[in-house]
Amino acid sequence: ETKKEKGNRCLVFHYDMNLMIEEQLDLEKRLRDALFTDKMMLFYQPKFEAKTHRLVGMEALMRWYDEEYGFIPPIQFIPFAEEVGLMPMLGEWVLVTACSQMKRWIDAYPNSELRVAVNISPLHLQEKNFVYIVKQVLRDTGLSAKHLEIEITELSFMNGSDVVAETIQDLKNLGVSIAIDDFGTGYSALSYLKKFPIDTLKIDKSFVRGIKKGTNDESMVTAIINLAHIMNMSVVVEGVETIEELNIIEKAKGDMIQGYYFHPALPTEQFEKLLMDV
Ligand code: C2E
Numbered sequence: 001e002t003k004k005e006k007g008n009r010c011l012v013f014h015y016d017m018n019l020m021i022e023e024q025l026d027l028e029k030r031l032r033d034a035l036f037t038d039k040m041m042l043f044y045q046p047k048f049e050a051k052t053h054r055l056v057g058m059e060a061l062m063r064w065y066d067e068e069y070g071f072i073p074p075i076q077f078i079p080f081a082e083e084v085g086l087m088p089m090l091g092e093w094v095l096v097t098a099c100s101q102m103k104r105w106i107d108a109y110p111n112s113e114l115r116v117a118v119n120i121s122p123l124h125l126q127e128k129n130f131v132y133i134v135k136q137v138l139r140d141t142g143l144s145a146k147h148l149e150i151e152i153t154e155l156s157f158m159n160g161s162d163v164v165a166e167t168i169q170d171l172k173n174l175g176v177s178i179a180i181d182d183f184g185t186g187y188s189a190l191s192y193l194k195k196f197p198i199d200t201l202k203i204d205k206s207f208v209r210g211i212k213k214g215t216n217d218e219s220m221v222t223a224i225i226n227l228a229h230i231m232n233m234s235v236v237v238e239g240v241e242t243i244e245e246l247n248i249i250e251k252a253k254g255d256m257i258q259g260y261y262f263h264p265a266l267p268t269e270q271f272e273k274l275l276m277d278v
């Protein structure tokens, strides 16, 4: 089997959960090893205030470099990691790595407003000791809670929402912010928005792609932004790629923009250049 064939097989493994047991174990081992051999990395995608185009934060996004398969994007290993129960371990690694990096950045480039966002998968969020771990990570890294934001998806509210309610409240009490990721693509009832203290909605990029004046997409995005503002939440619009999309989002009063129009997720050293400019 050539490298290319292996690479192709790798590209589809998230569609095929019926991997042979040996393949699955091999993949699990590689994934664990990646954490301890610096093969797993975080890239950081900046978020900008819509009004001023000032840098207001960044989202930490996992990138896995595998010698055999090359750069493997998260969509190709996160569903697998979820399936085999590795997400708590990966998520903890992300928390520690993002918080210690952020602490170094805040020390070097003091900015009281910057927040680093970390994605947490539903099952991880539901773990009993999740808040305890966050607290420990903040203590160990010395990062102030106001610089940390947790991104969760609507899936987190589908079951075990009692546990989630407590977790979110505890995180808020610590001073950590909460954002709802991929807003509008889940199956949850909107009622969670009034039950939980959410700070930010992130409008999914599917609403933004190719958005035009006078379309249903524009109406939806405008309505979501208005809903958020009425309920004292702010809005990040994801996936803004073009000046046309940016103009419409700014007109609709979106608060923050994250998208290729500004920057994709960047390696640490490249992200740091943005901080130097502030
Ligand atoms: P997400 O949390 O919604 O992250 C935003 C995704 O949109 C990222 O993809 C980002 O690179 C991409 N993106 C941002 N701006 C644009 C744009 O203008 N155009 C396009 N086409 N895409 C844009 P990425 O890094 O491939 O991550 C995909 C998903 O994988 C994330 O979606 C998130 O659900 C998951 N993920 C990534 N890192 C982590 C992590 O550390 N933990 C967890 N639990 N999930 C993660």
Ligand code: MG
Binding pocket: 059, 119, 151, 181
């Ligand atoms: Mg996210």
Ligand code: MG
Binding pocket: 181, 182, 202, 204, 205, 238
């Ligand atoms: Mg998203």
Ligand code: MG
Binding pocket: 181, 182
């Ligand atoms: Mg997502």
